[in-house]
Amino acid sequence: MMGSLVKGYFAEQQGLSPEQIYHVAVMPCFDKKLEASRSDFYLDKSQSREVDLVITSAEVQKILEEKNVALGDVEPAPLDAMFSHVSGDEFLSHAGSGSGGYLHHVFTYAAKELFGEDVKELTYKTLRNKDFQEVTIERDGVVLLCFASTYGFRNIQNLVQKLKRGKSPYHFVEVMACPSGCLNGGGQVKPLPGQDPKELLQKVEKLYKAERSLTPEEDTRVAELYQSWLHSVGEERAKELLHTQYHTVQKNINGLTMKW
Incomplete structure (x- = not known):
């Protein structure tokens, strides 16, 4: 869903095409890397993935350690309010x-x-x-x-x-x-x-x-998305943007890559 929003709604708001945006998602799960690479989340028209890179929480920590950076020493920056009421010190x-x-x-x-x-x-x-x-x-x-x-x-x-x-x-x-x-x-x-x-x-x-x-029904930004973006693209397109189906991933059998 966030991939759809970033490469769709956000791209339109910024006057950019999907391939001009590099979308990074921080996740608690390594399997999200495989999920992001699935063909179900690839935009054929723009030749772009909805999520370009997935890094885990542990990998973020490793990057910070390699750069010798402690989060406590970093100057806080306000969060974007593109998709929710999140701003300043308010978290949902x-x-x-x-x-x-x-x-x-x-x-x-x-x-x-x-x-x-x-x-x-x-x-x-x-x-x-x-x-x-x-x-x-x-x-x-x-x-x-x-x-x-x-x-x-x-x-x-x-x-x-x-x-x-x-x-x-x-x-x-x-x-x-x-x-x-x-x-x-x-x-x-x-x-x-x-x-x-x-x-x-x-x-x-x-x-x-x-x-x-906060429930989606209480979030005015969600209502705004439905009215200004999802409603305008049509019911079938909205369903396509917010839902997916999973298909069997064909295994790539290559003797050079197998662990014997």
Whole structure:
């Protein structure tokens, strides 16, 4: 989505073509590099990728160390306010998990739009472990919505087995490969020598949840984007810009590149 916005909306605002912009994304996950390289995110017309470069949090730290730069010594600069209300010292995050809050937002939105239920806070029920949780909403003893968050390959495998047996009760599942989700991504900054990884993760989660959350419905910039840009490009084009489909990546079998 950000690739679409940067190479589309932002480019138009700046009077530039997509190939004139070099879009760098900082991510907590190495797999985002592969994702950005997929043909699904390549703009044939401009011969440009929506995201030109992905670097992880750990790689940013490594670059700073190689340059002998400490963030605490750098003069702060105001953040751009192109796509949100972010400005100065104000930061925003998603309500819900540290993996983007998709389950939280979809659940509250569906409850309101489909059943007229205004859900203020989600209460999760832990199943096998803290990385496999579900949240439901009932009315007169009937389950209206049943969502689950499933993090880590072991939990994902258990869920897939349920799906294969037709025994999954869920309307929506948020799946993350890393235990504890994106905050514990493989590209995140590693614990210091002697530091407990769980302690670092708890610190990161606390910092993340301390930021003020904002739903898309409350963000006037989102409404502005729909009215000024997405509306003007048409419904089908808007769907194309905000959605994608994943296809099997064909393996490049080359004897020279294989690790024998």
